[in-house]
Amino acid sequence: MNRHIAIYISNKDHKQDFIERIQDGNILSDFSKPKAVLFSEITINKLIQEERIHGFCDVVTPTGNLLINSSQGERKKALLNHIISQNPEAIIVDNVFGNLDIQAQAEIEQTLNKLSSQVRILQITKRKEDILSFIGKVYYLEGKELVELKLEESDDAIAESFLEDLPKAYRPVSEKINPIVKFTDVSVHYRERSILNNINWEIKKGEFWQLMGPNGSGKSTILSMIFGDNPKAFGQNIVLFGVKKGSGESVWEIKQKIGYFSSDMLRGFTRLDSIGNMIVSGFFDTIGLYKTPTNEQIKIAQHWLRVLDMFDIRKQDFLSLSKGYQSLVLIARAMVKHPPLLILDEPTNGLDDADVKLFTQLINKIASETETAILYVSHRKEAGLNPDFIYQLTPHETGSTGQVVKI
Numbered sequence: 001m002n003r004h005i006a007i008y009i010s011n012k013d014h015k016q017d018f019i020e021r022i023q024d025g026n027i028l029s030d031f032s033k034p035k036a037v038l039f040s041e042i043t044i045n046k047l048i049q050e051e052r053i054h055g056f057c058d059v060v061t062p063t064g065n066l067l068i069n070s071s072q073g074e075r076k077k078a079l080l081n082h083i084i085s086q087n088p089e090a091i092i093v094d095n096v097f098g099n100l101d102i103q104a105q106a107e108i109e110q111t112l113n114k115l116s117s118q119v120r121i122l123q124i125t126k127r128k129e130d131i132l133s134f135i136g137k138v139y140y141l142e143g144k145e146l147v148e149l150k151l152e153e154s155d156d157a158i159a160e161s162f163l164e165d166l167p168k169a170y171r172p173v174s175e176k177i178n179p180i181v182k183f184t185d186v187s188v189h190y191r192e193r194s195i196l197n198n199i200n201w202e203i204k205k206g207e208f209w210q211l212m213g214p215n216g217s218g219k220s221t222i223l224s225m226i227f228g229d230n231p232k233a234f235g236q237n238i239v240l241f242g243v244k245k246g247s248g249e250s251v252w253e254i255k256q257k258i259g260y261f262s263s264d265m266l267r268g269f270t271r272l273d274s275i276g277n278m279i280v281s282g283f284f285d286t287i288g289l290y291k292t293p294t295n296e297q298i299k300i301a302q303h304w305l306r307v308l309d310m311f312d313i314r315k316q317d318f319l320s321l322s323k324g325y326q327s328l329v330l331i332a333r334a335m336v337k338h339p340p341l342l343i344l345d346e347p348t349n350g351l352d353d354a355d356v357k358l359f360t361q362l363i364n365k366i367a368s369e370t371e372t373a374i375l376y377v378s379h380r381k382e383a384g385l386n387p388d389f390i391y392q393l394t395p396h397e398t399g400s401t402g403q404v405v406k407i
C-alpha cells in the first residue's frame, strides 16, 4: 500500500495550527514530533530568527551565506539537505514548490521521490497542481476530520467576480513619466560574486511584465533597486519615473509612485485594523491609519471596497479575513493611490487554488482598466494571468544577463 499522503487544504484551514496538531500527535500520529521533521517556510522563518539572535544557525547554504542573505530557493534547498542529513522517519512537506524555480522544483521532486522509498511523506498543499507524483491518497479537511478527495471529481470553477469598474485615476499617470523604469548597463556584485551583468530593461506606462529567472538569479536584487534602498543601486544608471536614481529624490518619494504587494506581507500585519482603514492607509504608505484622509480619498477607498464586494464588512477586522481575501485587500491598498507602477512579488505563494483564481481576475482587471504598469515576479505561470512580456534572467559565472521574451 502507498504510504504517502497529501492533505489539500484551503486558506480557511489555519495551516499553522493544523501542522502543530500533527506535530503534537493529535492527528496522523505517524507524523508527530520527533519522528517527523517539518520541511516548510515556517521552519525557515524560525531559523532566520535564530540567526538574528545568535548570528548563525545549523543550516548551511551552498554559497556559505547566512539564510537571511540567501535567496528564497537557496534557503529551501539548504533546509532539505539539512533534513536529509538528520535521517528522519517521516517528513511533513509543506508548500513544497513555493518560491522555487522550475529546475529546483524538478530537483526537489526527484529528491523526495527517492526518499519516499525509505521515508514516509505527508504533503500539505493548497495547490492541486503541486501534488507530488508518488502520493497515494489525497484528503481534505472537513472541520477537524480528514475526508478522502477524489481529484477527478472535484470542481474548481468560480464565478466571475469584481463586476464594478475600478475607480478613475486619483492622479493620472503623466505622459512625461515614460518609461516608468529604465535600467542601462546595470551590474551588481556581492563581494567577488557577480549577480547581475549589464541589465538593459525598460518598463513603459501601462505594460504588464513578468520577471522570471532561476533561484538566486537576482530578481529580488532588481526589485530592491527599484523599490527599496539597496546601496547597490548607487552610481548605476537607473531612471525611475523620469528621475535618475540617486539624484536627490528620497526613497519616500519613489515609494509614493509604487504600489507593492508581496505574499510576505501577509505575515507582517499583526495590529488590529479594519478592512476599510487598511485600504485608505495605502494613500499614506503606512501600516495603520495615522492621518485623516480627504473626502476624495475616502470615496476612492469606498469604491475599491465595492469592487471587492467588501463594503458591507468594511469595519470588520482585516486579520479576520482569510489569507486570500487579505491579499485582495492589500492589492487594493497598493492600488488606491493609482500608482504608475504596481509590483507583485511572488503574490500567489501560500494562496489556495480558489484564491489564486480571484487574484488572477483582479490583476487582469487592473491591467485592462488602468494605466498602471505591472511588474509581476513569480516562477509560476498562473493559468489565466496574461503578462504582455517576460523579462528572463539567465545566470552565468559573470552574473545574470536578461532578455525580453515575447509571448
Ligand SMILES: Nc1ncnc2c1ncn2[C@@H]1O[C@H](COP(=O)(O)OP(=O)(O)OP(=O)(O)O)[C@@H](O)[C@H]1O
Pocket: 063, 065, 069, 070, 071, 072, 073, 074, 099, 101, 190, 195, 213, 214, 215, 216, 217, 218, 219, 220, 221, 222
Ligand atoms: N546582502 C547580500 N550579501 C551577499 N549575497 C547576497 C546578498 N543579497 C543577495 N545575495 C545573493 O545574490 C544572489 C541573488 O539573490 P536574489 O535574492 O536577488 O535572487 P532571486 O532571483 O530573487 O532568487 P529567489 O527566486 O530564490 O528568491 C543570491 O545568490 C544571493 O545569495
